[in-house]
Amino acid sequence: MKKVYTCIICPNGCEIEAEIEGTYVLSVKGHTCDKGETYVRQELTAPMRTIATSVRVEGGELPLASVRLTAPVPKEMIFPVMEQIKKLSLKAPVEAGTVILKGVCGLASDVVVTKHIKEFKHI
Amino acid sequence: MERKEAVIIGGGPAGLAAALKLWEKGIRDLLILEREDHLGGILRQCIHDGFGLGRFGKSLSGPEYAQAFIDEIIRNKIPYLTGAAVMGLTKDRQITVITREGVRRYEAKAVILAMGCKERSRGALGIPGERPAGVFTAGTAQAYMNLYNRMPAKEAVILGSGDIGMIMARRLTLEGAHVQAVFELMPHPSGLPRNIIQCLEDYKIPLYLSHTVTEIHGDARLTGVTVAEVDGHRKPIAGTEKRYDCDTLILSAGLIPDNQLSADAGVVLDSRTKGAVVDEHFQTSIPGVFAAGNVLHVHDLVDFVSMEAEALASDAADYIRGANFVPCTVRIRAGEGIGHIVPQKISAERDFRLSLRVRDHYKDCRIVVRQGGQTVASKKMKKAIPAEMIQMNIKAEKLQKEGELEVCVQ
Numbered sequence: 001m002k003k004v005y006t007c008i009i010c011p012n013g014c015e016i017e018a019e020i021e022g023t024y025v026l027s028v029k030g031h032t033c034d035k036g037e038t039y040v041r042q043e044l045t046a047p048m049r050t051i052a053t054s055v056r057v058e059g060g061e062l063p064l065a066s067v068r069l070t071a072p073v074p075k076e077m078i079f080p081v082m083e084q085i086k087k088l089s090l091k092a093p094v095e096a097g098t099v100i101l102k103g104v105c106g107l108a109s110d111v112v113v114t115k116h117i118k119e120f121k122h123i
Numbered sequence: 124m125e126r127k128e129a130v131i132i133g134g135g136p137a138g139l140a141a142a143l144k145l146w147e148k149g150i151r152d153l154l155i156l157e158r159e160d161h162l163g164g165i166l167r168q169c170i171h172d173g174f175g176l177g178r179f180g181k182s183l184s185g186p187e188y189a190q191a192f193i194d195e196i197i198r199n200k201i202p203y204l205t206g207a208a209v210m211g212l213t214k215d216r217q218i219t220v221i222t223r224e225g226v227r228r229y230e231a232k233a234v235i236l237a238m239g240c241k242e243r244s245r246g247a248l249g250i251p252g253e254r255p256a257g258v259f260t261a262g263t264a265q266a267y268m269n270l271y272n273r274m275p276a277k278e279a280v281i282l283g284s285g286d287i288g289m290i291m292a293r294r295l296t297l298e299g300a301h302v303q304a305v306f307e308l309m310p311h312p313s314g315l316p317r318n319i320i321q322c323l324e325d326y327k328i329p330l331y332l333s334h335t336v337t338e339i340h341g342d343a344r345l346t347g348v349t350v351a352e353v354d355g356h357r358k359p360i361a362g363t364e365k366r367y368d369c370d371t372l373i374l375s376a377g378l379i380p381d382n383q384l385s386a387d388a389g390v391v392l393d394s395r396t397k398g399a400v401v402d403e404h405f406q407t408s409i410p411g412v413f414a415a416g417n418v419l420h421v422h423d424l425v426d427f428v429s430m431e432a433e434a435l436a437s438d439a440a441d442y443i444r445g446a447n448f449v450p451c452t453v454r455i456r457a458g459e460g461i462g463h464i465v466p467q468k469i470s471a472e473r474d475f476r477l478s479l480r481v482r483d484h485y486k487d488c489r490i491v492v493r494q495g496g497q498t499v500a501s502k503k504m505k506k507a508i509p510a511e512m513i514q515m516n517i518k519a520e521k522l523q524k525e526g527e528l529e530v531c532v533q
Contacts, residue, residue: 006316006317007317008317010176010317011173011176011315011423011511015316015505015506030505049325050182052172052184053170053294053297054268054269054272062270062271063271063272064270064272066170066184066186066269067170068170068172068184075325078297078325082297096187096190114183114186114187115167115187115190116190
């Protein structure tokens with residue numbers, strides 16, 4: 001069976017035509033790098049996604065610190081992961097790069113802060 | 124009036140990259156002016172990942188991409204002012220800026236325009252109907268959610284399939300809102316294919332092409348929108364109207380370079396890009412005034428914004444040191460199938476990079492650059508879509524010193 005995938009690994013968004021049988025990829029064409037082939041195999045068996053969201057910060061110059069996952073998680077785990085992240089809160093100051101939750105939902109992915117948030121100071 | 128070698132208007136990705144490159148080239152008497160309280164521009168609210176694959180070889184969030192540049196600005200102690208809104212620019216490169224300490228004036232040898240772009244608003248789209256609360260541009264909704272911790276919607280409809288609109292469809296869904304659909308006026312999506320997959324299909328949000336919002340309903344708050352199919356001339360087809368009940372309409376229907384200051388100064392603008400007409404040095408019609416990034420033409424990837432600003436800064440540094448540029452008298456014209464091109468004029472004496480967008484969807488096509496009937500460059504494309512900016516390197520050795528260049532799709 002032929003199936004067309006749009007690769008989401010990079011903005012090129014290669015259209016990849018895959019010949020598949022069950023969960024086996026027989027051949028792929030249209031990809032411009034190896035990541036495309038890996039993507040199709042992964043997508044066919046167990047699609048993975050990263051997500052980005054934010055976490056409440058107390059006493060910061062902004063009320064939120066943006067966070068992201070350090071590695072993709074199974075697609076069906078997106079909402080359970082969001083639920084876990086929603087329970088987190090931080091106190092300013094917050095440094096980008098700080099891991100605030102290791103192995104979210106028992107997966108091989110951490111929640112990392114992506115923005116510095118300074119303490120709020122009255123001018 | 125304080126004199127500076129270079130003043131950079133805008134502390135977003137273009138401005139930061141330009142400042143760092145100028146610094147590296149030895150230009151130390153420079154100043155970045157940023158109207159927000161922080162450097163970083165729009166990247167601060169783009170918390171999703173996917174930035175920096177071209178530049179850093181890994182997928183970063185917007186704030187991380189910006190911080191990589193800001194760290195360098197701080198490490199080098201490059202001067203910048205935040206909370207500093209430029210109110211005026213003249214053709215003599217005099218700048219009036221409102222700061223927390225009052226009004227300041229600068230006169231710069233080189234002015235770098237790096238103000239970015241703005242979103243097409245409801246007023247600009249001319250959607251008829253009531254004027255309730257609940258109609259936001261995608262970027263405004265993004266600022267509410269990602270910067271200020273405010274949830275703008277429970278039941279949302281999105282008009283326009285721009286990248287920010289699709290990214291907000293996902294963002295709203297992750298935070299518990301229901302996004303009913305994305306409607307696109309054109310027969311093809313305007314954002315990147317990967318966002319259709321990872322922002323819409325992943326969350327089962329339908330995308331309807333050749334559809335538009337024809338009426339907005341509601342008194343104090345939006346209660347719904349009427350949507351209709353459109354014909355080949357983008358006119359709503361009578362009888363196809365359907366009402367969608369919702370409390371929020373998100374608009375993602377195009378970005379326009381923000382050139383109010385440039386226009387006030389008398390910079391000649393291109394009606395296609397809505398940015399300045401520039402030469403191969405990214406110099407505008409006013410000598411010493413340069414432009415790069417989204418203020419010049421809207422980019423799809425920030426990595427290209429940074430690269431463009433660096434190319435600008437290399438040449439601006441030469442200009443500041445008194446280099447005489449070869450006059451750029453050879454025009455480049457957007458021909459058949461081409462939406463716009465940058466730069467619009469060149470000297471034909473040095474290699475340059477041509478940036479362009481196509482007007483329509485093409486498969487197995489060729490982008491061809493011709494001069495006087497001769498093909499001087501061509502690029503084979505498996506697919507070319509308006510959502511993706513295309514770049515080509517053009518060699519000077521192929522060019523004649525006279526005669527217009529025409530770019531077209533074959």
